[in-house]
Amino acid sequence: xxxxxESGGGEVxxxxxxxxxxxxxxxxxxxxxMAWFRQAPGKEREFVAAITWNRSAYYGYYADFVKxxxxxxxxxxxxxxxxxxxxxxxxxxxxxxxxxxxxRRYSYSAAGEYDYWGQGTQVTVSS
Numbered sequence: 001x002x003x004x005x006e007s008g009g010g011e012v013x014x015x016x017x018x019x020x021x022x023x024x025x026x027x028x029x030x031x032x033x034m035a036w037f038r039q040a041p042g043k044e045r046e047f048v049a050a051i052t053w054n055r056s057a058y059y060g061y062y063a064d065f066v067k068x069x070x071x072x073x074x075x076x077x078x079x080x081x082x083x084x085x086x087x088x089x090x091x092x093x094x095x096x097x098x099x100x101x102x103x104r105r106y107s108y109s110a111a112g113e114y115d116y117w118g119q120g121t122q123v124t125v126s127s
Contacts, residue, residue: 001026002024002025002026002027002100002115002116003023003024003025003026004022004023004024004098004099004100004116004117004118005022005023005098005118005119006020006021006022006096006097006098006118006119006120006121007020007021007022007023007121008020008021008121009096009121009122009123010122010123010124011124011125011126012088012123012124012125012126013088013125013126013127014088014089014090014125014126014127015087015088016088016125017084017085017086017087017088018085018088018123019082019083019084019085020036020082020083020085020096020098020121020123021080021081021082022034022036022080022081022082022083022098022118023078023079023080024079024080024081024098024100025079027100027116029074029076029079030053030076031102032100032101032102033050033051033052033100033101033102033103033108033114034050034051034052034072034074034081034098034099034100035047035048035049035050035051035072035098035099035100035101035108035114036048036049036050036072036081036083036096036097036098036099037096037097037099037111038092038094038095038096038097038123039094039095039097039120040091040093040094040095043094045097045111046063047063047108047109047110047111048062048063048066048070048083048096049061049062049063049066049070049071049072049083050072050103050108050109051072051073051074051081052108053074053076058073058074060072061108061109063109066085069085069086069087069088070083070084070085070086071083071084071086072084081098083096085123088123088125089125090125090126090127091125092123092125093123093124093125094122094123095120095121095122095123096120096121096122096123097117097118097119097120098117098118099111099114099116099117099118100114100115100116101113101114101115101116102115
């Protein structure tokens with residue numbers, strides 16, 4: 001049984017940093033792409049970042065609105081994925097979800113390409 005458990009959310013002020021963690025179990029970690037999505041109240045779930053592995057190399061993919069501010073990383077030995085969020089803005093307030101799957105090439109940002117989801121962790125950015 002695949003389980004994804006997020007942690008690290010909380011309330012911070014604009015400009016602050018926060019690191020989210022996702023612990024994965026029940027899957028062969030290196031065979032899956034891992035991603036972060038988020039959903040703000042009244043809005044659809046949107047892609048934030050994804051990370052894949054190919055021949056021991058990591059590849060990161062980011063939504064335009066987080067490029068330069070967020071960094072996705074992983075520790076395959078621990079089955080962990082992280083999202084380092086810097087220079088947080090008010091509009092980053094959302095529930096952040098960890099996801100895993102085997103998305104088709106160039107489809108890393110599509111939520112439908114991911115099979116497994118965590119329960120989400122709330123991130124609130126205040127002024």
